[in-house]
Amino acid sequence: MDLSIFLIQVLNSVQYGLTLFLVASGLTLIFGIMGVINLAHGSFYMLGAYAAYTLTSLTGNLFLAIAPGVALAIVFGYVLEWIFVSFLYERSHLQQVLLTYGLILVFEDLRSLAVGDDVHGVAVPAALSASIPLGSTMTYPVYNLCISAACLVVAALLFVLLRHTRLGMMIRAGASNREMVRSLGIDVGMLFRIVFALGVALAAFAGMVAAPASSVYPGMGNQVLILCFVVVVIGGIGSVTGALVAALLIGFVDTFGKVFLPDYSGALVYLLMAVVLVWRPAGLFRETTA
Amino acid sequence: MTGVRRALPWLALTLLVALPGFAGKFYIDLFAKIMIMAVFAMSLDLLVGFTGLVSLGHAAFFGLAGYTLVLSAPDKYTAASLWTSLPLAVAASTLLALAIGALALRTRGVYFIMVTLAFSQLVYFVFHDTKLGGGSDGAYIYARPKAQLGPWTPIDLGDGTQFYYVVLAILVVAFAFLRVLLASRFGHALSGIRSNEQRMRALGFDTYAYKLAAFAIAGALAGVAGYFAAIQFGFVNPEMLSWHESANVLLMVILGGSGTAFGAIVGAFAFILLEDAFSLATRHWLLLMGGFVIAAVMLLPGGLASAGERWRHRATASSDG
Numbered sequence: 001m002d003l004s005i006f007l008i009q010v011l012n013s014v015q016y017g018l019t020l021f022l023v024a025s026g027l028t029l030i031f032g033i034m035g036v037i038n039l040a041h042g043s044f045y046m047l048g049a050y051a052a053y054t055l056t057s058l059t060g061n062l063f064l065a066i067a068p069g070v071a072l073a074i075v076f077g078y079v080l081e082w083i084f085v086s087f088l089y090e091r092s093h094l095q096q097v098l099l100t101y102g103l104i105l106v107f108e109d110l111r112s113l114a115v116g117d118d119v120h121g122v123a124v125p126a127a128l129s130a131s132i133p134l135g136s137t138m139t140y141p142v143y144n145l146c147i148s149a150a151c152l153v154v155a156a157l158l159f160v161l162l163r164h165t166r167l168g169m170m171i172r173a174g175a176s177n178r179e180m181v182r183s184l185g186i187d188v189g190m191l192f193r194i195v196f197a198l199g200v201a202l203a204a205f206a207g208m209v210a211a212p213a214s215s216v217y218p219g220m221g222n223q224v225l226i227l228c229f230v231v232v233v234i235g236g237i238g239s240v241t242g243a244l245v246a247a248l249l250i251g252f253v254d255t256f257g258k259v260f261l262p263d264y265s266g267a268l269v270y271l272l273m274a275v276v277l278v279w280r281p282a283g284l285f286r287e288t289t290a
Numbered sequence: 291m292t293g294v295r296r297a298l299p300w301l302a303l304t305l306l307v308a309l310p311g312f313a314g315k316f317y318i319d320l321f322a323k324i325m326i327m328a329v330f331a332m333s334l335d336l337l338v339g340f341t342g343l344v345s346l347g348h349a350a351f352f353g354l355a356g357y358t359l360v361l362s363a364p365d366k367y368t369a370a371s372l373w374t375s376l377p378l379a380v381a382a383s384t385l386l387a388l389a390i391g392a393l394a395l396r397t398r399g400v401y402f403i404m405v406t407l408a409f410s411q412l413v414y415f416v417f418h419d420t421k422l423g424g425g426s427d428g429a430y431i432y433a434r435p436k437a438q439l440g441p442w443t444p445i446d447l448g449d450g451t452q453f454y455y456v457v458l459a460i461l462v463v464a465f466a467f468l469r470v471l472l473a474s475r476f477g478h479a480l481s482g483i484r485s486n487e488q489r490m491r492a493l494g495f496d497t498y499a500y501k502l503a504a505f506a507i508a509g510a511l512a513g514v515a516g517y518f519a520a521i522q523f524g525f526v527n528p529e530m531l532s533w534h535e536s537a538n539v540l541l542m543v544i545l546g547g548s549g550t551a552f553g554a555i556v557g558a559f560a561f562i563l564l565e566d567a568f569s570l571a572t573r574h575w576l577l578l579m580g581g582f583v584i585a586a587v588m589l590l591p592g593g594l595a596s597a598g599e600r601w602r603h604r605a606t607a608s609s610d611g
């Protein structure tokens with residue numbers, strides 16, 4: 001394999017892994033803190049991508065789409081938690097699975113009603129549409145580098161939020177011992193609502209920035225959802241660091257798998273998960289509380 | 291009241307036996323499909339309702355059996371033999387269930403749900419991405435399996451009515467099998483695990499082995515359902531293994547009320563009839579289905595069966611007062 005091709009695959013892996021991380025980090029926080037298995041999380045990625053498509057065609061520019069898109073996602077997440085998800089805290093995992101599966105069906109159909117079932121492209125903003133030459137014949141689109149950069153910035157902000165703010169402290173405390181947080185007099189309902197809205201916003205943001213590179217298509221959310229499950233299983237529930245490591249790992253395995261074993265690349269990621277399960281059933285970074 | 295309840299399965303059975311006598315081909319096919327799905331739902335109920343294991347990857351065993359039928363035929367125009375392809379299909383599903391179960395049962399709760407989902411997705415990708423079973427298009431089954439025993443052919447699966455009765459017989463046998471299994475020491479151990487696994491382990495039960503056995507039996511039974519589903523549909527494709535299929539069968543179990551083998555049958559009937567009614571009513575039937583599922587979880591946590599129970603409860607309460 002020649003060096004420039006190798007470099008391109010590395011860049012692709014990182015971009016894929018970081019996008020996955022943004023979606024999975026919300027999922028792992030929602031599991032870890034609220035104890036809710038949210039199948040509809042992939043739908044937020046899908047809705048983000050479709051929001052990018054719709055808002056870009058309205059405003060003419062992806063940049064102008066992202067800010068209102070994220071604001072919408074936060075409001076959407078907040079309301080959704082309030083109406084449906086808050087209902088699930090005292091319910092079994094089984095009922096959580098069913099209700100959030102019902103939400104997927106509703107979201108997919110509303111998407112179909114609103115924009116149809118066609119595959120759409122989203123224009124790359126003109127300022128970022130250039131390509132960087134790599135080696136003598138290959139080029140790499142600037143926009144894809146920007147996706148990685150944007151995801152890195154958001155990931156860094158997320159870590160700062162979690163490590164160095166009061167809210168982050170409450171979230172981390174909630175992830176390791178929910179009952180204790182409740183008994184310390186923290187408004188757990190509010191905390192849950194914020195975490196859920198944060199998760200929705202992260203997933204929708206990932207969908208929006210990835211839209212020009214991946215195009216926008218029905219079912220895109222489910223694909224991401226299942227990979228995010230793998231990320232969470234490998235990284236350990238509730239661990240954002242684990243999600244980062246696992247997402248990058250999957251990015252590399254999937255991207256290089258497509259190069260070396262194209263027929264089996266879809267399965268490789270799951271084999272990786274099987275290996276981790278045998279080795280460490282609770283994931284690589286599970287913070288043990290008991 | 292208990293008399294009515296005890297008579298209900300027999301009444302249902304009588305109706306099902308008599309159905310081909312008065313219903314047209316459309317209904318015979320529809321009910322055969324429902325009964326196949328009922329077997330599938332019962333197999334999942336063994337895990338969800340009786341052992342307390344929520345699996346979101348059950349379609350893997352269902353679909354694999356269908357694919358095994360396709361792969362066991364010499365070519366796509368020549369029928370496979372029922373006597374070799376059915377055991378082969380069930381064996382394949384059982385082995386897959388043992389493999390997936392062995393890994394997935396190392397985890398519990400939310401992890402278990404995600405891991406079963408992910409492994410079924412692995413099987414999905416194997417059939418979706420490779421040429422093994424026709425890739426993403428799947429494969430057609432032009433000739434239904436032959437049930438030939440030497441010179442004698444006892445059943446013709448190509449005949450709609452005979453196929454219907456074979457499926458009905460399988461449903462009855464599967465139902466009886468589950469009842470016997472659950473009444474056995476093994477079944478009691480499973481319900482012990484469901485209510486308190488820690489205690490069962492303290493009592494000296496190897497709970498992992500029990501759960502794995504339940505997982506394998508459920509996989510085998512799902513395989514039986516998948517085999518006959520493939521015959522009835524006349525084709526297999528990766529959708530048969532997809533997690534939507536797994537979620538749908540989970541819905542059937544819950545709709546009927548988990549933890550009662552009969553509930554799974556009721557759930558399969560309700561789900562497929564609803565699906566048909568919604569898809570006839572509008573192209574956007576998923577919206578109705580999704581809304582229905584959400585409402586069912588929020589309003590009827592115990593399933594449709596519990597709605598009757600509750601109603602009866604209220605009726606007796608008001609007649610007392």
